[in-house]
Amino acid sequence: xxxxxxxxxxxxxxxxxxxxxxxxxxxxxxxxxxxxxxxxxxxxxxxxxxxxxxxxxxxxxxxxxxxxxxxxxxxxxxxxxxxxxxxxxxxxxxxxxxxxxxxxxxxxxxxxxxxxxxxxxxxxxxxxxxxxxxxxxxxxxxxxxxxxxxxxxxxxxxxxxxxxxxxxxxxxxxxxxxxxxxxxxxxxxxxxxxxxxxxxxxxxxxxxxxxxxxxxxxxxxxxxxxxxxxxxxxxxxxxxxxxxxxxxxxxxxxxxxxxxxxxxxxxxxxxxxxxxxxxxxxxxxxxxxxxxxxxxxxxxxxxxxxxxxxxxxxxxxxxxxxxxxxxxxxxxxxxxxxxxxxxxxxxxxxxxxxxxxxxxxxxxxxxxxxxxxxxxxxxxxxxxxxxxxxxxxxxxxxxxxxxxxxxxxxxxxxxxxxxxxxxxxxxxxxxxxxxxxxxxxxxxxxxxxxxxxxxxxxxxxxxxxxxxxxxxxxxxxxxxxxxxxxxxxxxxxxxxxxxxxxxxxxxxxxxxxxxxxxxxxxxxxxxxxxxxxxxxxxxxxxxxxxxxxxxxxxxxxxxxxxxxxxxxxxxxxxxxxxxxxxxxxxxxxxxxxxxxxxxxxxxxxxxxxxxxxxxxxx
Amino acid sequence: xxxxxxxxxxxxxxxxxxxxxxxxxxxxxxxxxxxxxxxxxxxxxxxxxxxxxxxxxxxxxxxxxxxxxxxxxxxxxxxxxxxxxxxxxxxxxxxxxxxxxxxxxxxxxxxxxxxxxxxxxxxxxxxxxxxxxxxxxxxxxxxxxxxxxxxxxxxxxxxxxxxxxxxxxxxxxxxxxxxxxxxxxxxxxxxxxxxxxxxxxxxxxxxxxxxxxxxxxxxxxxxxxxxxxxxxxxxxxxxxxxxxxxxxx
Ligand SMILES: Cc1cc2nc3c(=O)[nH]c(=O)nc-3n(C[C@H](O)[C@H](O)[C@H](O)COP(=O)(O)OP(=O)(O)OC[C@H]3O[C@@H](n4cnc5c(N)ncnc54)[C@H](O)[C@@H]3O)c2cc1C
Ligand code: SF4
Ligand code: SF4
Ligand code: FES
Numbered sequence: 001x002x003x004x005x006x007x008x009x010x011x012x013x014x015x016x017x018x019x020x021x022x023x024x025x026x027x028x029x030x031x032x033x034x035x036x037x038x039x040x041x042x043x044x045x046x047x048x049x050x051x052x053x054x055x056x057x058x059x060x061x062x063x064x065x066x067x068x069x070x071x072x073x074x075x076x077x078x079x080x081x082x083x084x085x086x087x088x089x090x091x092x093x094x095x096x097x098x099x100x101x102x103x104x105x106x107x108x109x110x111x112x113x114x115x116x117x118x119x120x121x122x123x124x125x126x127x128x129x130x131x132x133x134x135x136x137x138x139x140x141x142x143x144x145x146x147x148x149x150x151x152x153x154x155x156x157x158x159x160x161x162x163x164x165x166x167x168x169x170x171x172x173x174x175x176x177x178x179x180x181x182x183x184x185x186x187x188x189x190x191x192x193x194x195x196x197x198x199x200x201x202x203x204x205x206x207x208x209x210x211x212x213x214x215x216x217x218x219x220x221x222x223x224x225x226x227x228x229x230x231x232x233x234x235x236x237x238x239x240x241x242x243x244x245x246x247x248x249x250x251x252x253x254x255x256x257x258x259x260x261x262x263x264x265x266x267x268x269x270x271x272x273x274x275x276x277x278x279x280x281x282x283x284x285x286x287x288x289x290x291x292x293x294x295x296x297x298x299x300x301x302x303x304x305x306x307x308x309x310x311x312x313x314x315x316x317x318x319x320x321x322x323x324x325x326x327x328x329x330x331x332x333x334x335x336x337x338x339x340x341x342x343x344x345x346x347x348x349x350x351x352x353x354x355x356x357x358x359x360x361x362x363x364x365x366x367x368x369x370x371x372x373x374x375x376x377x378x379x380x381x382x383x384x385x386x387x388x389x390x391x392x393x394x395x396x397x398x399x400x401x402x403x404x405x406x407x408x409x410x411x412x413x414x415x416x417x418x419x420x421x422x423x424x425x426x427x428x429x430x431x432x433x434x435x436x437x438x439x440x441x442x443x444x445x446x447x448x449x450x451x452x453x454x455x456x457x458x459x460x461x462x463x464x465x466x467x468x469x470x471x472x473x474x475x476x477x478x479x480x481x482x483x484x485x486x487x488x489x490x491x492x493x494x495x496x497x498x499x500x501x502x503x504x505x506x507x508x509x510x511x512x513x514x515x516x517x518x519x520x521x522x523x524x525x526x527x528x529x530x531x532x533x534x535x536x537x538x539x540x541x542x543x544x545x546x547x548x549x550x551x552x553x554x555x556x557x558x559x560x561x562x563x564x565x566x567x568x569x570x571x572x573x574x575x576x577x578x579x580x581x582x583x584x585x586x587x588x589x590x591x592x593x594x595x596x597x598x599x600x601x602x603x604x605x606x607x608x609x610x611x612x613x614x615x616x617x618x
Numbered sequence: 619x620x621x622x623x624x625x626x627x628x629x630x631x632x633x634x635x636x637x638x639x640x641x642x643x644x645x646x647x648x649x650x651x652x653x654x655x656x657x658x659x660x661x662x663x664x665x666x667x668x669x670x671x672x673x674x675x676x677x678x679x680x681x682x683x684x685x686x687x688x689x690x691x692x693x694x695x696x697x698x699x700x701x702x703x704x705x706x707x708x709x710x711x712x713x714x715x716x717x718x719x720x721x722x723x724x725x726x727x728x729x730x731x732x733x734x735x736x737x738x739x740x741x742x743x744x745x746x747x748x749x750x751x752x753x754x755x756x757x758x759x760x761x762x763x764x765x766x767x768x769x770x771x772x773x774x775x776x777x778x779x780x781x782x783x784x785x786x787x788x789x790x791x792x793x794x795x796x797x798x799x800x801x802x803x804x805x806x807x808x809x810x811x812x813x814x815x816x817x818x819x820x821x822x823x824x825x826x827x828x829x830x831x832x833x834x835x836x837x838x839x840x841x842x843x844x845x846x847x848x849x850x851x852x853x854x855x856x857x858x859x860x861x862x863x864x865x866x867x
Contacts, residue, residue, distance in 0.1 A: 155768060
């Protein structure tokens with residue numbers, strides 16, 4: 001008999017970011033009992049770090065007039081490079097305005113329309129009309145036809161998460177923070193909850209629930225340099241994968257953000273470019289218009305990131321001891337604008353690089369930023385493979401973003417999906433019994449206990465968790481980055497497989513007792529390497545370029561063969577995922593040109609686009 | 619480049635093993651350019667002592683996880699550059715909050731309790747209508763609310779506050795700032811009297827002795843003295859108005 005504490009509830013939500021909390025609120029509104037688990041207090045979740053904003057087609061600001069869900073839908077599908085499910089994108093675009101307004105009702109201090117004429121940094125004259133004054137305004141973000149990104153100065157994630165959490169507190173929803181889910185309890189058909197480890201005491205707990213929701217965010221920390229919080233290790237994804245029956249969708253779709261600050265990788269929000277910032281090369285030449293004359297710095301993220309790397313490869317990068325980088329210039333926006341609307345950027349520049357962006361250039365380079373892939377679900381958020389298991393937010397592949405997420409669409413997804421999936425969770429839960437065999441619970445806890453004891457006793461081997469982890473990070477950085485090719489991806493797969501085998505032989509150097517941090521890392525590492533393998537192996541097998549997945553050896557989108565989603569399964573005892581594929585759902589918008597000159601089927605015949613040639617002169 | 623050798627003297631204690639008394643442990647580390655305490659502590663953990671406990675989440679001064687006493691002062695460790703410190707660096711966990719282990723403290727529970735106590739959510743009688751356009755608000759007001767909402771609940775102000783160190787129930791500058799945030803919000807329908815119930819006590823504004831340590835320590839540069847004065851003024855007025863009726867007995 002193992003000693004562990006048991007908790008029973010209707011709905012178990014793993015993760016207290018925006019997605020988890022919004023789902024919990026929806027389910028609790030149906031009168032269901034809900035427990036939320038989180039590694040950290042909810043307000044420290046990664047969602048808090050989002051600065052830029054949340055997309056919804058309100059059409060209140062001058063540059064947003066005429067916006068509506070149809071245009072938002074179209075931008076999202078193009079942004080995804082036709083990799084998304086269009087029924088999901090439609091539901092999302094239609095619901096986003098309600099989500100933004102509800103957050104206003106709950107207390108988010110969205111920036112509002114101020115009427116009057118103004119001149120944009122590029123000289124354009126616009127006028128915000130009196131009739132829209134006081135309604136929620138929006139800023140420009142990459143890949144959108146209208147200004148659609150609602151924001152609170154540069155603290156959008158902060159205000160959203162604090163407001164959301166205030167509703168969680170008000171409703172009296174139970175939150176167990178510093179409580180890490182380390183395995184799902186399931187029998188191959190139904191999910192019954194999770195085994196968790198308390199990060200205060202090291203004690204094991206069993207959470208039994210009629211439905212379980214994975215809302216654990218992204219896996220940015222698989223990469224050595226990422227804009228993500230250090231807790232974004234993809235744990236919900238590997239818990240699902242570990243079941244052997246739940247697949248992960250499109251893990252090879254990894255987003256790089258154009259402007260991670262060098263060398264720390266802290267994000268400089270897209271708001272900087274949205275508000276008129278430029279990219280410059282070592283000659284202080286603004287090169288983006290050479291490549292993307294129409295959208296310039298505000299083409300979609302995958303495009304801007306690739307253009308930057310291309311430009312660096314042509315020798316225009318600024319040399320530094322951390323490798324070549326480019327500059328972001330926001331000086332022309334003026335001190336007043338920078339220190340009000342972009343104050344967080346100013347703080348980051350000051351604290352982490354000792355520079356003043358009103359006076360100095362900011363060193364930037366594309367940096368790992370977002371995971372489009374995740375636990376594959378249907379449109380209701382129900383995971384494939386296990387009844388009673390749901391996933392939501394960045395941890396999920398719902399699939400709204402396909403192969404490239406547009407800036408501002410992720411905060412919107414967390415809340416919209418929380419509303420939609422929360423309702424479906426409630427409906428499912430109301431009709432489900434909690435008939436989990438206690439023997440099964442015991443078995444699952446026992447298995448985790450054994451893992452922990454093995455690690456503490458050093459019986460499996462003496463591999464060092466931090467060393468293996470570093471090698472995994474470096475492998476992804478080096479071989480599974482912005483530009484990919486067959487030989488490199490094969491190298492990555494080989495190396496990761498070796499690391500995976502070694503990760504099954506970890507030994508601790510500390511006692512591993514109580515809240516021991518080394519033990520926590522050691523419990524995660526094999527799962528993280530499995531995710532890394534899903535990414536690398538999925539990328540190796542996808543012989544085309546789509547969205548963020550850019551193969552140098554297959555530079556064009558191939559709709560004839562690849563208009564489909566990768567599903568990665570991890571059968572028990574495997575050392576590589578099994579890949580299956582399913583078609584992408586196309587309902588309204590047939591595949592076509594993205595309209596920013598790259599990677600689309602329409603360009604397939606041309607070896608180098610005209611923009612590239614222009615770029616050579618620049 | 620002449621690189622310094624840093625000596626870290628770090629407080630060690632695990633409440634799960636009370637038989638081992640708190641002690642200070644020393645670690646030595648070569649300084650690197652641009653090194654923050656986030657980088658340094660992780661290096662120490664990965665290369666010297668994997669049992670060392672501390673908290674970081676965003677490592678970008680946004681989430682409020684990493685506050686600790688750095689050479690005696692409450693600071694966010696993630697944005698503290700070692701080059702701004704002498705070669706001998708002493709690290710203690712924040713006081714006031716419950717210790718989890720070594721440098722890690724439970725700010726989450728404290729702040730959640732404060733939110734409950736001050737009922738830090740919008741109080742409104744209006745219903746949400748999903749079909750309707752949002753209510754208007756002027757941008758100045760929106761910006762004012764955001765200014766007060768920028769607190770990241772790091773606990774630096776609480777740790778340095780004389781009152782909070784002796785009064786367990788004192789909501790501190792962060793709590794009073796939180797109340798101010800809802801007071802300036804026109805969506806919140808609470809009357810001054812209702813706020814008085816929440817903060818017009820020794821646990822609230824009247825416990826503050828105005829020594830200003832809070833504002834000096836706030837990494838977000840929040841104008842805490844101004845907020846304290848604002849709330850205290852409102853509460854004094856509300857207290858005077860309320861006293862004859864509610865405090866009759
Ligand atoms: C720097 C930065 C800026 C961004 N800016 C924007 C922006 O402006 N607009 C936009 O749309 N998007 C933005 N994004 C993306 C967006 O912020 C995230 O995709 C989104 O917040 C994810 O929310 P989430 O709720 O899915 O997960 P998270 O907010 O990451 O929350 C995950 C939760 O799961 C918990 N958890 C994880 N594992 C476990 C476990 N095993 N057991 C228990 N709990 C667990 C964590 O404690 C946490 O509470 C940005 C991302 C970054 C990195
Ligand atoms: S001014 Fe008041 S709240 Fe601030 S530190 Fe002093 S006693 Fe504490
Ligand atoms: S008021 Fe300032 S010091 Fe106090 S918790 Fe908030 S951010 Fe930290
Ligand atoms: S780690 Fe987030 S504030 Fe320091």
